[in-house]
Amino acid sequence: MGEADWRLGRRFEAHNGTVHWDRFGEGDPVVLMHGTPFSSYVWRHVARALSGRYTVHVWDMPGYGASAKYEGQDVSLPAQQAAFTALLAHWGLERPAVVAHDFGGAVALRAAVLDGVAYERLALVDAVSVRPWGSDFFRLVNANADVFAALPPYLHEALVRTYIASAAHRELRTETLDALVRPWLGEDGRPAFYRQIAQADERYTAEVEDGYARLDQPTLVVWGREDTWLPLERGERLAAAIPGAGLHPVDGAGHLVQEDAPAELVAALLSFLH
Secondary structure: OOHHHOOOOEEEEEOOEEEEEEEEOOOOEEEEEOOOOOOHHHHHHHHHHHOOOOEEEEEEOOOOOOOOOOOOOOOOHHHHHHHHHHHHHHHOOOOOEEEEEOHHHHHHHHHHHHHOOOOOOEEEEOOOOOOOOOOHHHHHHHHOHHHHHOOOHHHHHHHHHHHHHOOOOOOOOHHHHHHHHHHHOHHHHHHHHHHHHHOOOOHHHHOOHHHHHHOOOOEEEEEEOOOOOOOHHHHHHHHHHOOOOEEEEEOOOOOOHHHHOHHHHHHHHHHHHO
């Protein structure tokens, strides 16, 4: 599970494309869910740390990371919710602990509210969960996806690199930024980047926000204080909406807490999961 050779060696055929996934360690199950425009790669350090005590499941959502990308693919929030629910059944996990970042948080919340998926514990890290969604740039691309998709490759790469770098409060290492950008390059990756933003729709969280009050699993909301994509105020609202949820702000961290403060994140998760 080294940084330079992060690979997901197993496959699952979801309704919206082949999912690449893997598991590490032994113990009670923990599922790590990435957000957008990221992949399971953002969990590499956390997965390594947790695998000493838990069986850690990681996966790339269809349309992300190493998983399938193709024209006309449904990568909407409901589609990813269906893929996640099916994947849990494939894994045989009836009540796992789940740690979900960004858009992955929206997937986990919808699965709980609409599909009745039960979690032993739920940690939500800078999660897409309450309106409004995303950064100003995200909303601009969402409204003009066809225009941005026409950018030449070199401008597209510069745009994606700058956008992903802005998710972290601290400067990302070059090799880390390269790994996060790589899935969005090339003939498959470039259109996939704009596809996942174009299909984002706030009504998918509007459908379930009232349902957060019915959730009864132990919940921890972790949020970077310096998050410029989803300000801490969104995390405060999310924690207030889920009965008994705790809020753990992380100083010196932006939207990518996994990169800005991995040690503090791991400590918070180990305490919460234990």
